[in-house]
Amino acid sequence: MKEIVVISGKGGTGKTSITASLAYLGGKDLVLADCDVDAADMHLLMQPEKIKSEDFYSGLLAKIDPELCTNCGICANVCRFNAIPVINNQHIIKPLDCEGCGYCEKVCPEKAIIMEEQNVGFWQISNTRINNKLVHARLGIGAENSGKLVAKVKNEAKQLAKTDNKKYVLIDGSPGVGCSVVSSLSGANYVLLVTEPTVSGIHDLRRVYTLVKKFSIKAGCIINKYDLNYAKTQEIIDYLQEENIEHIASLPYDEIFIKAIHSGKTIVEYDKEYFYEKLKECWNRILELIEN
Amino acid sequence: MKIAIASGKGGTGKTTLSTNLAKYLSKEFEVVLTDLDVEEPNSGLFLNLDEILEEDKFKMIPKWIEDKCTLCGICQKSCNYHAVIQLGEMILVFPELCHSCYACSELCPEEALPMIKQKMGVLKQFKTDKLNFVESRLEIGQEQAVPLIKETNNFVENNFGKEVLKIYDSPPGTSCPVIEATKNADFVFLVTEPTPFGLNDLQLAVETMRELNKDFGVVVNRSDSNNKLISDYCDSQKIKIIANIPNKREIAELYSSGEEIYSKVPEFAVELKKIKSFLINELKVD
The missing domain is CATH 3.40.50.300 (P-loop containing nucleotide triphosphate hydrolases)
Structure with missing residues (x-):
């Protein structure tokens, strides 16, 4: 082939x-x-007539749990992409700026950040x-x-x-x-x-x-x-x-x-x-x- | 005022639109045109300006210092991009996968992965009278356009004041390079053509702009008897069509040799004038 x-x-x-x-x-x-x-x-x-279609997951996005977050700011300090601003006294993730590197997750002392897999589209086989x-x-x-x-x-x-x-x-x-x-x-x-x-x-x-x-x-x-x-x-x-x-x-x-x-x-x-x-x-x- | 052409x-x-519009507007305004299609930058081919600056642009990547490394494995675990891999007694760094997040470098307890500069592209600045032009080109083999687009945006921000009208020629598509190129714009002109391909891709671009909460309008290029295809869609979505550039072989020929179009094709100049009026009346450019 x-x-x-x-x-x-x-x-x-x-x-x-x-x-x-x-x-x-x-x-x-x-x-x-x-x-x-x-x-x-x-x-x-x-x-095209669809035979099979599947969602495509790739890359990660950080998510902060506000219940666990103490707003210590360590995450924002290490983030090279300026993706963690403070809005209304709470650190949040800007999804379009987050590159999914997970540095914030690794340094958060409260384990308040999790990395979630992203659905970034789908692929399909068709006749x-x-x-x-x-x-x-x-x-x-x-x-x-x-x-x-x-x-x-x-x-x-x-x-x-x-x-x-x-x-x-x-x-x-x-x-x-x-x-x-x-x-x-x-x-x-x-x-x-x-x-x-x-x-x-x-x-x-x-x-x-x-x-x-x-x-x-x-x-x-x-x-x-x-x-x-x-x-x-x-x-x-x-x-x-x-x-x-x-x-x-x-x-x-x-x-x-x-x-x-x-x-x-x-x-x-x-x-x-x-x-x-x-x-x-x-x-x-x-x-x-x-x-x- | 920042306007992006996407x-x-x-x-x-x-x-075609970016370069002609920039030249046309520079008769009255101070303009800086920035080519953010760093994978294939073309605007410069259509401008005849004097180069005043050239500088290399770098991204930061980790470099393994064997003597300091204890092979603890933290770096490999800290890299979500698989850009740092431990292979036997070696640490391998794959620069094209690295996003310069610094995690491996700063989490290494032995400081065995300092960040060093790697050339990702070249930025150039050109100037003639009231027209400034900035372009960056990605080194062949570098896969990520976004860091270079960011650097180029920073350069323009730092070197041109608020009073300068900024026009950005964006890369094609709907993925991360386009977002990076348009996210700071005050207004986006979406260029399309009246074909099913043009319509399909316009719909994707519109979705992208809505996702970004951008103000945008449409410019139809190669406008012909099929315009209804685009205008029906724009009507149904309440999107403003700002100009219709006619489909003329003469325009394609002038383009092919890199020549200015509006000064030779009056119908083209008429459309640029409509865009200028829109900028002045609707976007309050002065």
Whole structure:
């Protein structure tokens, strides 16, 4: 079983639209995982039917028992996150500032602080309308540990691929270069980078690929909206050569991306000709590359 | 006055709006724009300003002093992040997991885990006339954006007075980096686009802002014949739509080469003017 991760650094490059199309083309050979748990959109194209759903607990939050608390202030003194202010003569925990380190709990002489596990969201396995299964999740508002939820989604997808005897896990990664991207990348066999010929697209591609290199994963790149700026497209092609990243394809700036989303379809379903052929070539090429 | 530009979904036009709005407003006000998307800071690519300051930003992590350690195991037990692990006769520190809470260091009876500095990113300050710009970029391999966002916020607080209009370009999403970037703002502009993806992610962003008790309004980018998708939702939730930036290929092209947009696309300038009026009339910016 091989793991393919699609990332872009920058948001809005067309990553989810392209991943959904590849998922359509791969059909029942794969399990699809939406690891963009902060702003998950894949389900909007897949009409998921829930098979299984579970709450996700991760990270701790301090809680003060006012009955036991003598307001000695030791907890507030050790807290590096300024999460324990005094309100109406009582020390309280500010949930959004508490990082769950538990230092306060360990130093409280009255044992008035307990650490509680946080429900930070849920994850779910669904049947999609395109003959595969989707593992997706929703992170609670302002939750920490998106990296851990990403790891959970990925591991569930891998497990599912094993039990169902699927050849591939296809992962829609998250933007940025932080913990959730690191979680998306770890253990992957192939990275598909989706970029666009804009100053920010190139900038973010370079940063995220610097991260990919640390994992020594083979990478390929799709340049989306290539006709928006030919000079920048050339700049990307030069960069890809320099870094030995295969340039898989260039796709034009086209309203079809938006129209397909509005109709709840993937691009390859919406446009059976040009985009279907183009993305079919991409998918076949990616499979060739990971099998060798 | 502090205003944050945020969105659930990436690529909706936060940076386009932040940079153009900051330039536009700096004709009349003293403005500092801060790029808090420290994982992928882009605002600077769209501004042509002179760098006046560069400084490394550090986080504190424990360092094991073997000679002092008695292998009592307290440090491992005190770390809720599994960033300090005892392996045989060794203490291993995993800096990327460390939240700098100091528990292991200060609870160690032998002072065998002093906190030392580790570089997490670089902060830069730029200035031209009445426009100031601050950005921080996270070192590749550092996983936590929040400590660097905090440091950057502190820098802006300490270096710019109340009279300066502060605009913050926030990271995408709804998790901890967004909270850190928006929690001190007086008003948040949520940028979205009229697609089902845009709507879904706007709903998440709205929930986040309500959780934080923030005042917020919506700016629709790439506004087209599908605007009803967003306006129906905003009407039902009694959310104000402050501006509608049209969907034009010309804007995408100017953006692609990092050029200023409002001076070349009059329809864009009209929308910035609406935002300015809103700031003056509703938020009493003067």
